[in-house]
Structures are given as structure tokens and as C-alpha cells.
Amino acid sequence: MNIDTKTEEFHHVHAAHCENGVTTALLRYHGLDFMTEPLAFGMGSGLFYIQIPFLTINNGPAISFRTMPGAIFKRTCRALGVEVTRNKFSDPAKAQSFLDKKINDGVPVGCQVGVFHLTYFPKEYRFHFNAHNLIVYGRDDDRYQISDPIMEEVTSLSAEELSRVRFAQGPLAPKGHIYFPERVGVITDDLIRKGIIKGIKRNVRDMISIPGNFAGVNGIRYTSNNIRKWRDKLGLKKAGLYLGQIVRMQEEIGTGGGGFRFLYGAFLEEAAAYLQDDRLIGISEEFTKSGDMWRASAIQMAGVYKGRLTEQQSFDEIADRLLQIRSVEKEAFLKLSKLNLGK
Amino acid sequence: MKKEDLPQEPGALSRLTRELCYVKNEDGKYETALSKGWDIKKEALDSAWVEVNDRVEEARKAVANGEKSPVYYFMELNLMDLAVLSGYTGFFVFFIKRHLKPSVFSSLSDKKLEKYAKAFDITVDELKNFKG
Structure with missing residues (x-):
């Protein structure tokens, strides 16, 4: 056992989104050199939309542009036949000794953390958000070596700092959640192709066929209907804050709604090469278009929270934009479902 | 893009x-x-902080006027809501709501105050003596 030589094999991956980045870096460490962020995102069916009714987070609407935390890692590993170990703890001391054991064995591990106490984050970003992910890949005296996928470079945390973020409280409390690939089998191109197809089909299902009116592409319409009413119902100030929250959920680091659409476009481009199916390139373009439309809508929403746009007409225009985005995404996913991939 | x-x-x-x-x-x-x-994002984050600071200032006034206990101020200052504070202290939301009343707060044991102080990263004295 030699920690130094082991940890040197770990390569930091800078990613657009934390869970994709952790998944990519851990799988690459275990020899899956073909793994990329778009591939992990697509195999894990990462694209999603949901506005949870009646729930507010940080005094704004609860919206997510991605699938459930943990799902991307779980699904991508499962598709490739990679066995995964995951643990949660009620006792921080036990969580740390488990981590120490893995680190002493030279195994990099993924950890779910809260960002409120994450010391290296700029203060402006430290809200009570508990679904951030990072990799602990070594220990240098009393500091843990940290690979945070949203950062260009690696960093470090003291034992106390790390324990604190691993035991952050509130919604989605991590409870020391630790996860890592345990065993990797033989991975053939055929397995990768199957994983891609499965990832696409599941994403089609999640976006098109999910029941209820507040998730999948219909969730975008749900938010659109909400936005139309916000000015009268909440008043201009609060309505502006709600739109600001959408933009933060949409464009900020670790969430990236518009960004996720580009990521899915990049995934379909890679999928086209693996499956040797150029039809996917055309559909990739539609997700690029959707990503651009999300960004354009963010610019208009900014007009409201900056106080430049105040009329109901602006709210209606924003709502209409969302309906257009919904139809672009619905069309794109319907096309994907009609490809009969794998047949 | x-x-x-x-x-x-x-x-x-x-x-x-x-x-x-x-x-x-x-x-x-x-x-x-x-x-x-991207400035669009920056402005969204800025406006969220303006709102946070407004809430903290209102909480401060509420404590100064004797309407709320210091727990309320520090909860807002730490960007917490009742659910998050419940997680950090182990108190049920029902009890925290009571502790937001100055009359109930003044009768809290040091042991309970200690839990709040820890959640807020301050000392018991700072918590007790906050006047708004």
C-alpha cells in the first residue's frame, strides 16, 4: 500500500456539473478512459425539469433542471456493470473513519456535501444547498485533498471542515453520504452502446410520459402558467425575486438549466458516433436551440428583477417563451423516441 | 451557444x-x-442577496422592538428557515416557533441555548445579549 503512488493516478476532472464530474473522474480512475461528462450525463438520463408545487426553497419556487441527486452516478455505473458501494452515517466519527480507511487504501471516493459551510466557496454562493458533490482523493497531514469538479484546480479541507459539510442539515441532508465504484468488469463497445440507448429511452420517458402536470416537458408549461399569475399574485418585487431564483436554478453552477441542454446536445453528438447514427446529430441541434432559448428567457427575466420590465406584458412574454421551449423539447424527445434505437 | x-x-x-x-x-x-x-446570473444572485439583507434587517428591527427573540435574527442571518434550523439544533419546528417569542426565549435553559449558539456559530452570551 502506497498512498502517494496511488493518489498520483487520480486525475482531477473539471466539469460543468458536480455529479457528472465526480462520476466521470471516478470511472476514469477505475480505467474507463472513454468516459466523458456528456456521456455520464446522457447514460444517467440527467436532463429533466420539475417544479415542485407549493414548495418554496430559499423563499422562491422549487425548480430543478436535472434529475434526482445521485441518479446520474447510480444509473451510469449500473449501465456499465460497475458495482458501487454507497454508505450513509448517523455518526460523524464513523463517517470519518470509513473515509479514512478508503483514503489509506488509496481509493478516491465521492462525497455529497452541503455548500453553506464549504469554506473555499465564495460567500455569495453559500446557501443551504445540500446536493453538491466532490471527490476526496488523498490526505496530506491533517488536510484532505479535494477534487471539486466545478473548479479548475484541486483544493483541500481540514478534517473538521469536511465533516461539517458532510453533515450539513436541512433538505437533502447528506448524512455523510459516501460512494465509489467497487468493482469494474469488462466493458465492451456493445455495453457502452446499450447504456447510451437505455439512457436516451429513460430520458424520453422522464420528459414525455411522466404522470402529473409539473414534471417533464409539461412541468415547463406548469411554470409558464405560474409566471403569468405572479405579478398580480405576489406583487412586482416578489415576482422579480421568483424569476431571479429561476435564473439561478437555471444558469448557476451545479444546476445549469440552459447549460444542461447544451450538455445533452454534446451527449447526442457523442452518441451519434458510438451508434453510427447521424440522425442523432440533427436532434442534438434541437437541444442546442432549446439551450439558447433558455438563455434568452433568462435575459428577459433579468429585465424584471433589475426593475426595467414592470408590465404584465413582460410576464406574458416570458411565459410564452417557456411554452416555446416546451414544444422544442417535446418535439426533440418525440423524435428520439421514434428513432427506435437498438432495434 | x-x-x-x-x-x-x-x-x-x-x-x-x-x-x-x-x-x-x-x-x-x-x-x-x-x-x-455572466452578468445576467450575477444580477440574479445580487438580487437574492438584497432580499436576504432586507430580511435580516427586518429581523433585527423585530428583535429591537421586542416582537421576536434573537433566535429569529440569527436564523435569518444564517439564511436558515425553520426546517434547516430544526436540522442543526435537533429541535422540532413546533418548539422553534415557540422559541422565537421573546417571553419563551428568556426562559430557555443554557443547554438549549447552547444548541442554538452552535447552529449559529456564536457563543451563548452573544445569543442571549443580542438586542437588535
Whole structure:
């Protein structure tokens, strides 16, 4: 056992989104050199939309542009036949000794953390958000070596700092959640192709066929209907804050709604090469278009929270934009479902 | 988004890192590029902080006027809501709501105050003696 030589094999991956980045870096460490962020995102069916009714987070609407935390890692590993170990703890001391054991064995591990106490984050970003992910890949005296996928470079945390973020409280409390690939089998191109197809089909299902009116592409319409009413119902100030929250959920680091659409476009481009199916390139373009439309809508929403746009007409225009985005995404996913991939 | 359209407008995050983004290159293919930030995002974050600061200021006034206990002020100062504070203290939301009343707060044991102080990263004295 030699920690130094082991940890040197770990390569930091800078990613657009934390869970994709952790998944990519851990799988690459275990020899899956073909793994990329778009591939992990697509195999894990990462694209999603949901506005949870009646729930507010940080005094704004609860919206997510991605699938459930943990799902991307779980699904991508499962598709490739990679066995995964995951643990949660009620006792921080036990969580740390488990981590120490893995680190002493030279195994990099993924950890779910809260960002409120994450010391290296700029203060402006430290809200009570508990679904951030990072990799602990070594220990240098009393500091843990940290690979945070949203950062260009690696960093470090003291034992106390790390324990604190691993035991952050509130919604989605991590409870020391630790996860890592345990065993990797033989991975053939055929397995990768199957994983891609499965990832696409599941994403089609999640976006098109999910029941209820507040998730999948219909969730975008749900938010659109909400936005139309916000000015009268909440008043201009609060309505502006709600739109600001959408933009933060949409464009900020670790969430990236518009960004996720580009990521899915990049995934379909890679999928086209693996499956040797150029039809996917055309559909990739539609997700690029959707990503651009999300960004354009963010610019208009900014007009409201900056106080430049105040009329109901602006709210209606924003709502209409969302309906257009919904139809672009619905069309794109319907096309994907009609490809009969794998047949 | 085309590579040349990727905004490079520094915000708070640019003190820590640039962000990785997926953009289209000249050949119409996806590649990654680094962004320093985007003003649209920066303004959304700024407006969220204006709101946070307003809430903290209102909480301060409420404590000064004897309407709320210091727990309320420090809860807002730490961007917490009842559910998050319940997680950090182990108290049920029902009890926390009671502890927000100055009359109930003044009769709290040091043991209970200790839990709040720990959640807020302050001393029991700072908590007890906060007058708004």
C-alpha cells in the first residue's frame, strides 16, 4: 500500500456539473478512459425539469433542471456493470473513519456535501444547498485533498471542515453520504452502446410520459402558467425575486438549466458516433436551440428583477417563451423516441 | 451557444474558478470552453442577496422592538428557515416557533441555548445579549 503512488493516478476532472464530474473522474480512475461528462450525463438520463408545487426553497419556487441527486452516478455505473458501494452515517466519527480507511487504501471516493459551510466557496454562493458533490482523493497531514469538479484546480479541507459539510442539515441532508465504484468488469463497445440507448429511452420517458402536470416537458408549461399569475399574485418585487431564483436554478453552477441542454446536445453528438447514427446529430441541434432559448428567457427575466420590465406584458412574454421551449423539447424527445434505437 | 458568444463577465465565482461550459465551435461541433461569468446570473444572485439583507434587517428591527427573540435574527442571518434550523439544533419546528417569542426565549435553559449558539456559530452570551 502506497498512498502517494496511488493518489498520483487520480486525475482531477473539471466539469460543468458536480455529479457528472465526480462520476466521470471516478470511472476514469477505475480505467474507463472513454468516459466523458456528456456521456455520464446522457447514460444517467440527467436532463429533466420539475417544479415542485407549493414548495418554496430559499423563499422562491422549487425548480430543478436535472434529475434526482445521485441518479446520474447510480444509473451510469449500473449501465456499465460497475458495482458501487454507497454508505450513509448517523455518526460523524464513523463517517470519518470509513473515509479514512478508503483514503489509506488509496481509493478516491465521492462525497455529497452541503455548500453553506464549504469554506473555499465564495460567500455569495453559500446557501443551504445540500446536493453538491466532490471527490476526496488523498490526505496530506491533517488536510484532505479535494477534487471539486466545478473548479479548475484541486483544493483541500481540514478534517473538521469536511465533516461539517458532510453533515450539513436541512433538505437533502447528506448524512455523510459516501460512494465509489467497487468493482469494474469488462466493458465492451456493445455495453457502452446499450447504456447510451437505455439512457436516451429513460430520458424520453422522464420528459414525455411522466404522470402529473409539473414534471417533464409539461412541468415547463406548469411554470409558464405560474409566471403569468405572479405579478398580480405576489406583487412586482416578489415576482422579480421568483424569476431571479429561476435564473439561478437555471444558469448557476451545479444546476445549469440552459447549460444542461447544451450538455445533452454534446451527449447526442457523442452518441451519434458510438451508434453510427447521424440522425442523432440533427436532434442534438434541437437541444442546442432549446439551450439558447433558455438563455434568452433568462435575459428577459433579468429585465424584471433589475426593475426595467414592470408590465404584465413582460410576464406574458416570458411565459410564452417557456411554452416555446416546451414544444422544442417535446418535439426533440418525440423524435428520439421514434428513432427506435437498438432495434 | 457559439464559442464566441460565451460571456466573460466576472462575478463572485470568478474569485474561485472559471466555469466549464459546452459550446459550439467553428465546425458546429461541441467542445468545452471556460467562462468568467455572466452578468445576467450575477444580477440574479445580487438580487437574492438584497432580499436576504432586507430580511435580516427586518429581523433585527423585530428583535429591537421586542416582537421576536434573537433566535429569529440569527436564523435569518444564517439564511436558515425553520426546517434547516430544526436540522442543526435537533429541535422540532413546533418548539422553534415557540422559541422565537421573546417571553419563551428568556426562559430557555443554557443547554438549549447552547444548541442554538452552535447552529449559529456564536457563543451563548452573544445569543442571549443580542438586542437588535
